[in-house]
Amino acid sequence: MKKYNIIKIFDDKSESIEDFVISETILTISINGNELASLVCSKENIENLIYGYLFTSGLINKVSDIDDLNIIHCEKDNKWLAAVKIDNENIKDYQKIQTSGCGNGKLLYKNDIEEQIITSDNTQIKSSDIFLLMKDFNNNSEIFIKTGGVHSAAIADTKKILCFREDIGRHNAIDKVAGELFFNNINLKDKILITSGRVPAEIIYKTIFAKIPIIISRSAPTGSAIELARKANITLIGFARGKKMNIYSSQQRIIIS
């Protein structure tokens, strides 16, 4: 965040004020010397973003899958470079596809998505607890309140938020929370992903690779996201606001109460 002098207009009156504005940086991730993606992102928690991006792309499954990680910050042009070394065997099955995401250029797509499907229905949550989680989630959003310019993401268990992050890109915010918990070896198989942003299919891919069974958004999903979530047995909830929400798939994990 940075302060700028701006002109504020209200009806036919104007005043010069200082206002907070969100800043962006560029993170370029290379794997074994090849550029993988450049993400326009917020500069906080860059390391979480790197781990989360690789994890939710299905490239790594445990922290030790990374043989070496070097992060360089070029202050002059406000860019970050992350040079990652991983075992070549891990990446040979992937093909690159483009995403629609704020801050994301490429998604790694594995053809055998069926093998990644979450079959466990053990995690269940009450609808009334979802309303409480969403209230907490909205109260957490500090940067948004100051700048109106970021997306938020959180990972929660059925009772409380475990990690909350904000980023200029909604994909990045998700990668930051997933990366934080992944780095700390926390199992996500019984957790809930919360996002402020719209949910296209790419975000369901991230949910699948992170093995998170439930995703809740304040906003709308796309048709492809619904179809993928149904195929992968992921509970997709949208428009979770106040005392309302829509369940688009795998309703069995939600206890209406």
Added chain:
Amino acid sequence: MKKYNIIKIFDDKSESIEDFVISETILTISINGNELASLVCSKENIENLIYGYLFTSGLINKVSDIDDLNIIHCEKDNKWLAAVKIDNENIKDYQKIQTSGCGNGKLLYKNDIEEQIITSDNTQIKSSDIFLLMKDFNNNSEIFIKTGGVHSAAIADTKKILCFREDIGRHNAIDKVAGELFFNNINLKDKILITSGRVPAEIIYKTIFAKIPIIISRSAPTGSAIELARKANITLIGFARGKKMNIYSSQQRIIIS
């Protein structure tokens, strides 16, 4: 848009209903046989998107710069392919950079941005007319009202909206309106670009290449966007809602009244 059967929850009640959900498709643009970008986008007005993307990337300046354009729709996997032929001389100065955009993978970046700077201050608009334009803009958003899942963009003169488009990606919605007017040889040097979405630097690049002097957003700009708009003498307005707005740069084009 497509209808899906979903579960609607309100407090502790649930009902099964049919609801409209936004659909996405993938448009891959290749230039002279090389893949340029794959955009996750809404399927409407694909041709506008192609022209607009090339124009607001600074790749073409007039419709006749395109020697050949072939658009193929693969219904099976719901993808569009656009094979563009343009004079090689036009593209040799460009380098690809990644964008933060919804629906955009790459932006073409020309190093001599200073040559593109808009110096004309002839276009001026009253703040009261901006409030009227924004009211019209909000009323226009049909798909959003049904699905809550798209961004809108418009191009207006100082009195009325000339073209309005919606897309799952905010960059795409802008490319669609710019592409429509570009294709019809309408000069944009005295026009106003309106967007529902946040404004990062990439969208200011698009505004510069389209030579549009004023951009108005319902949402927040980023710090880099403000800095680029100030350098390029583009009037950047954010948070234009109701009777309020913030002017971040080149205030001389706004008459407060």
